[in-house]
Structure formats: structure tokens, C-alpha cells
Amino acid sequence: MQMISRGPGEPRRVAYLYILPAALVFGLFILVPLFRTAQFSLYEWDGLGASTWAGFSNYRDVFTEPQLRGAFVHALVLIVFYAVVPVLLGLLLAATMSRAVVRGLGFFRIVLFLPQVIPMVVVAIAWRQIYEPEGPLNDLLRAVGLDSLARPWLGDFTWALPSVGIVGTWVGTGLCLVLFLAGMSRIPRELYEAARLDGAGPLREFRAITLPSLRGELAVALTLTVIAALKTFDLVYVMTSGGPGTETTVPSYQVYNNAFLLGRVGTATALAIVLTLVVFAATVLINRVGERGQR
Amino acid sequence: MISRGERLGNYAVLALFAVIAVYPVLLILQTALSNDQIGGGGSFHWENFADAWDQGQFGSYLRTSVVVAVLVVGLSTLLSILAGYAFGTMRFRGSEVIFYLILLGIMVPAEALVIALYFDLRELGLTNTLVAIVAPQVAQSTAFGTFWMRAYFRGSSREVVEAARIDGAGHWATLWRILVPMGRPALTTMIVLVFMWTWNEFLIPLIMATDESLRTAPLGLAFFQGQYTSGTALLAAGATLVALPVVVLYLFLQRHFIRGMVEGAVK
Numbered sequence: 001m002q003m004i005s006r007g008p009g010e011p012r013r014v015a016y017l018y019i020l021p022a023a024l025v026f027g028l029f030i031l032v033p034l035f036r037t038a039q040f041s042l043y044e045w046d047g048l049g050a051s052t053w054a055g056f057s058n059y060r061d062v063f064t065e066p067q068l069r070g071a072f073v074h075a076l077v078l079i080v081f082y083a084v085v086p087v088l089l090g091l092l093l094a095a096t097m098s099r100a101v102v103r104g105l106g107f108f109r110i111v112l113f114l115p116q117v118i119p120m121v122v123v124a125i126a127w128r129q130i131y132e133p134e135g136p137l138n139d140l141l142r143a144v145g146l147d148s149l150a151r152p153w154l155g156d157f158t159w160a161l162p163s164v165g166i167v168g169t170w171v172g173t174g175l176c177l178v179l180f181l182a183g184m185s186r187i188p189r190e191l192y193e194a195a196r197l198d199g200a201g202p203l204r205e206f207r208a209i210t211l212p213s214l215r216g217e218l219a220v221a222l223t224l225t226v227i228a229a230l231k232t233f234d235l236v237y238v239m240t241s242g243g244p245g246t247e248t249t250v251p252s253y254q255v256y257n258n259a260f261l262l263g264r265v266g267t268a269t270a271l272a273i274v275l276t277l278v279v280f281a282a283t284v285l286i287n288r289v290g291e292r293g294q295r
Numbered sequence: 296m297i298s299r300g301e302r303l304g305n306y307a308v309l310a311l312f313a314v315i316a317v318y319p320v321l322l323i324l325q326t327a328l329s330n331d332q333i334g335g336g337g338s339f340h341w342e343n344f345a346d347a348w349d350q351g352q353f354g355s356y357l358r359t360s361v362v363v364a365v366l367v368v369g370l371s372t373l374l375s376i377l378a379g380y381a382f383g384t385m386r387f388r389g390s391e392v393i394f395y396l397i398l399l400g401i402m403v404p405a406e407a408l409v410i411a412l413y414f415d416l417r418e419l420g421l422t423n424t425l426v427a428i429v430a431p432q433v434a435q436s437t438a439f440g441t442f443w444m445r446a447y448f449r450g451s452s453r454e455v456v457e458a459a460r461i462d463g464a465g466h467w468a469t470l471w472r473i474l475v476p477m478g479r480p481a482l483t484t485m486i487v488l489v490f491m492w493t494w495n496e497f498l499i500p501l502i503m504a505t506d507e508s509l510r511t512a513p514l515g516l517a518f519f520q521g522q523y524t525s526g527t528a529l530l531a532a533g534a535t536l537v538a539l540p541v542v543v544l545y546l547f548l549q550r551h552f553i554r555g556m557v558e559g560a561v562k
Contacts, residue, residue, distance in 0.1 A: 010385070010386060011385075011386045011387065012381075012385040012386065012387060012466070013387070014385070014466060015381040015385040015386075015387040015390070016381075016387065018377045018378060018380055018381035018385075019377070019378045019381045019382070019393065021373075021374050021377060021378075022374040022375065022377065022378035022437050022441055023378070023393065025374060025430070025433055025434045025437055026397060026400060026434055026437060026438060028430075028434070029408070029412070029430050029431045029433070029434035030400045030403060030408060030431075030434045030435070030438065031396075031400070032415075033407075033408040033409070033411045033412040033415070033431070034403055034407055034408060034411075036411035036412075036415060037407050037408065037410060037411040039411075040410070040411050040414075047414065093308060093312070096304075096305070096308070097305050097308075097309075108309050108312075108313055109549075109553070110546070110549050111313040111316050111317055112312060112313060112316050113549070113552070113553055114316055114317065114320065114542075114545070115316055116552075116556065117491055117541050117542065117545045117552060118320070118538050118541065118542065119494065119495040119497075119512075119513045119516075119537055119538055119541065120495060120497065120513075121497060121513040121514075121516050121517050121534075121537065122323070122513075122516065122534045122537055122538040123319065125323070125516070125520055125530065125531070125534045126319035126320070126322055126323045126534070127319060128520075129322060129323075129326065129531075130319065130322065136322065170315070170316070170319070173312065174312070174316050175556075177312065178553065179557060182557075220557055224556070230404075231404050231406070233406075233497065233498055234497040234498070234513070234517075237497070237501075237517065238517050238520065251406075252404075252406050252498070255406045255410065256406075256498070256501075256502070259410045259413075260502070265410065265414070268410055269407075269410055269411065272404075272406045272407040272410060273407060275404060275406055275407065276402075276403055276404055276406075276407040279402060279403075279404055280399075280402055283402055
């Protein structure tokens with residue numbers, strides 16, 4: 001019986017010694033702080049004086065205070081820019097290339113994936129320069145006669161959030177494209193030839209062959225990009241500090257802001273717990289959908 | 296077969312996206328080499344990098360980042376190998392529960408850790424130390440690394456382990472003399488990923504380090520840009536210096552970066 005079971009290895013007490021250092025660090029710097037965060041979230045505390053029991057009122061604030069709720073709304077908008085647009089763009093491009101063997105793909109892969117590895121602070125500085133009132137974007141618009149569209153993008157109440165979002169699109173699109181092209185290269189070409197013999201058009205081809213074969217890649221792409229959107233911090237901190245007004249605040253930024261600038265540690269930690277739950281839910285949901293398709 | 300026009304179209308689309316992907320990078324490089332002062336000659340101003348290094352204190356920020364990265368990568372790699380070995384090759388009570396706890400830990404965003412951690416470490420007088428910057432990152436990377444190494448050890452050949460045992464090698468020798476050398480590719484991928492995450496990390500050092508001497512490179516850069524207007528050569532030169540180590544490593548080991556981020560998508 002034991003020979004057949006695929007469980008790893010034989011029983012060993014020494015295993016506890018092997019995991020001890022990792023478990024210690026993990027417990028001290030993840031489990032304990034997480035528990036303490038949950039604890040802090042039930043108190044009202046300015047970070048210095050005495051704290052008072054607050055029950056769930058901090059959580060109520062998270063859902064009712066316009067500025068805190070707004071941060072989650074902005075995160076939703078960012079998901080569209082970080083995840084939805086890159087995935088759709090990636091799918092569209094991958095689909096149009098499904099019929100071709102692209103030579104030099106290795107080179108394109110290196111270049112397209114590059115935005116993923118650059119520190120976000122550097123990305124933010126580059127894009128701030130692009131969005132400057134006299135920066136390259138406005139120069140381009142003026143050069144093609146669209147002077148009326150030129151504006152200080154990051155200072156504009158309507159355009160600041162989409163401008164931050166576009167940076168997320170820039171970071172995510174290459175990742176999606178690289179993932180999908182790799183996935184497509186594993187689809188047997190005979191499938192497409194058979195479909196074409198059956199008279200399938202490009203749209204049916206995409207729905208019947210390409211999309212189902214890319215389920216796994218889709219789940220990976222969505223997990224990475226949605227979580228990146230939910231955890232946006234560096235970009236907003238460097239590019240806008242949440243402004244103009246509170247137009248570009250995001251949950252992470254409000255966590256930082258409330259804990260260290262406004263002296264509302266309880267609110268900040270409640271917000272952090274809600275954000276954690278949202279991240280968990282998103283991860284599980286995306287991977288459920290991804291797995292269901294693989295059966 | 297596809298037509299020539301279609302093939303050209305494909306290349307055109309790929310090329311367009313490639314240009315968009317590198318444009319901001321080239322913009323920073325070009326700005327970094329441009330002339331800030333009125334009346335300076337020449338076209339490439341390499342001295343901007345020297346100025347950023349000294350005046351902008353990027354030399355000091357980069358040194359801190361190197362120390363933090365070496366500590367986080369070294370410690371988390373060691374702990375991950377040990378724990379991953381146990382989870383991947385041994386059977387013990389509670390292994391499932393502990394492993395799922397670690398998996399859950401991978402998903403916890405730093406936001407839910409650092410605030411409580413900051414106030415608790417302040418109690419102990421440990422904020423503003425390397426420990427406060429390094430330890431939480433070691434924990435996060437060890438959670439991921441344990442998951443990653445467990446997968447490698449599970450996939451490693453049983454026969455090799457059996458053969459080693461018949462030769463009289465204990466579990467310790469089997470790990471270090473056979474499985475670790477055999478697992479170089481998996482290890483490299485993990486190290487590369489952890490290095491990138493550590494080098495690019497912003498929130499943890501922002502909260503834990505108030506001392507200027509403890510600022511990591513991205514943090515130093517963020518404060519630097521708060522003082523200077525954007526588009527200046529010095530700022531761009533600093534940004535280039537901060538991105539350079541990761542980008543160079545990426546150019547050499549891009550397969551590991553891409554594979555790691557795709558397969559390690561749990562983080």
C-alpha cells in the first residue's frame with residue numbers, strides 16, 4: 001500500500017528540523033504581524049497615545065467614508081487598465097498571429113517583457129516625464145494638430161487616473177502577449193488546418209480552438225495583472241501622491257496615508273485587512289475559472 | 296499558407312509594441328545623457344552619472360540595496376532549500392496544514408504586515424535597522440521559495456535519491472551533494488526572482504527606514520525626485536543607475552525571469 005501511495009518519501013521526524021528555520025521566520029514576520037494587523041483594526045489609535053476599543057467601526061468607515069470607498073473604486077478602474085485591456089490586447093494580437101510562424105520571437109519576447117522587470121519607481125519617473133505639460137505626449141499631440149487635447153495629464157481631475165492606468169497597461173501588455181504567444185505555439189497546427197477545411201472563419205477558429213487552449217495562460221495573466229492593480233502603490237506614491245484632490249488614491253496608498261500621515265492606525269489596518277481579503281478572493285476566483293476550463 | 300502581406304503585418308504589429316515597450320526606457324537614457332547646464336559642449340554627458348553617484352548619493356543608496364539584496368536572497372534561499380526538501384521528500388504529521396498556511400502567506404500583501412510590524416518593532420527599538428528592512432522580505436521570499444523548492448524536490452528523481460541512500464549517504468548529504476547541484480536551473484530561477492523582488496521593493500523600506508543612510512535605491516530615487524523637477528538629467532541618471540542591475544541581469548537570464556514569473560504566478 002505504501003509503495004503505491006504517491007505521497008512524498010518516508011516518515012521522518014527530522015523533517016521538523018528542516019522546516020524549523022523557515023517556520024520561525026514565517027511565523028514571526030508574517031503570521032504574527034498579520035494577526036496583529038487584525039487586532040489593531042479593532043482599535044482606534046493615533047500611533048502614539050492610548051488606544052480605545054472600536055469594535056468594527058473601522059470597517060464601517062472603510063465601506064462608508066467616501067475617500068476610502070473611493071480608493072477601491074479607483075482600484076476597480078485600475079483593474080480595467082492593468083488587466084482587462086492587456087489581456088484583450090494580448091488575445092487579439094495572439095489570435096491574429098495564430099496562423100504565422102514568427103521568426104525572431106526570442107528578440108521580441110525580451111523587449112516586450114522588459115517593463116515587468118524595471119523598478120516601478122523608475123517606471124513612474126519615466127512616465128511622469130512623458131506626461132509633463134511640455135513633455136513628449138503633449139508635443140506629439142501638438143505636432144499632429146490636436147493642441148486642444150494637450151493638458152497637464154497628472155494634474156487633470158478627469159485624466160489623472162486613466163493616465164496612471166495607462167502605465168499599468170504598458171507594464172501588463174507585454175506580459176500577456178508573451179504568455180499567449182507561448183501558449184499558442186503549443187497548439188497543434190493541424191487543429192487550425194482541420195478547422196479551415198471545415199470552413200471555420202477566423203472568429204469561430206478563435207472561439208473553438210485558441211481561447212480554450214489558452215485557459216491556463218489566461219488564468220496566469222489575470223492573476224498577475226489583477227493583483228498588480230490591487231496592490232498599486234509605488235506608481236501612485238511617485239506620480240501623483242493620490243492627487244489631484246483624491247482622484248488617484250488607491251487602497252495601498254490610503255493604508256499608508258492613514259497610518260503614517262493622518263494618524264489613523266485602526267482605519268489603516270482595517271483597510272489593509274479588507275485589501276488582503278479582496279486579493280485572496282480575486283486569486284481564488286481567477287484560478288477556479290482557469291481550472292474549470294482545463295477539465 | 297499565409298500570405299506575405301499577412302506576415303509583414305504580423306511583424307509590423309510586433310515591432311510597434313516593441314517600440315512602445317522600450318520608448319520610456321530610451322527616454323530616460325536620453326535624458327540621463329543630456330545637458331542640464333547652459334553652455335556645456337559635447338553630445339553625451341556621461342558625467343551626469345558621476346554627479347548622480349556623488350551629489351545625488353546614489354552610490355550610498357545602491358550600496359544599501361546590495362546589502363539588503365544579498366541578505367534577503369542568501370537567507371531566503373537557504374531556508375527555502377531546507378524547508379522545501381522536507382515538504383518535497385519527507386512525510387510528517389501536519390505537513391499539509393503547514394504547507395497550505397505557507398501558500399496562504401504568499402498571497403498576503405505587504406500592506407497587511409508592515410504597519411503592525413512597524414509599531415511592534417518600534418516598541419523593541421528595531422525600526423530604522425537593517426533587520427526591519429530585511430526580515431519581512433526574507434519571510435515573504437521564503438514562503439515563495441519553499442513553495443518553489445518543494446515543487447523541484449517532488450519532481451526530482453526518486454531513483455537518484457535511492458541510489459544515494461544505498462551508497463550510504465544520509466539525508467543531509469543527499470540534499471547538498473546530489474539534489475542541490477542537480478537543481479541548479481530551479482535554484483537560479485528562484486534566486487533571480489527573489490533578487491528582482493527585493494531590489495524593486497518599495498513599501499517595506501519606505502516604512503521601516505527613516506534614516507537616510509538606510510535608504511534603498513528605489514526609495515532614494517523617490518525622495519530625490521521629490522526635490523527635483525522631472526525631466527532633469529540628474530534624476531534620469533539616478534533612475535538609470537537604479538534600474539541598471541536588474542535590467543542587466545534580465546538581459547543575461549531572461550529565460551529565468553519569464554519562466555519564474557509565469558510559473559510562480561501565485562505571488
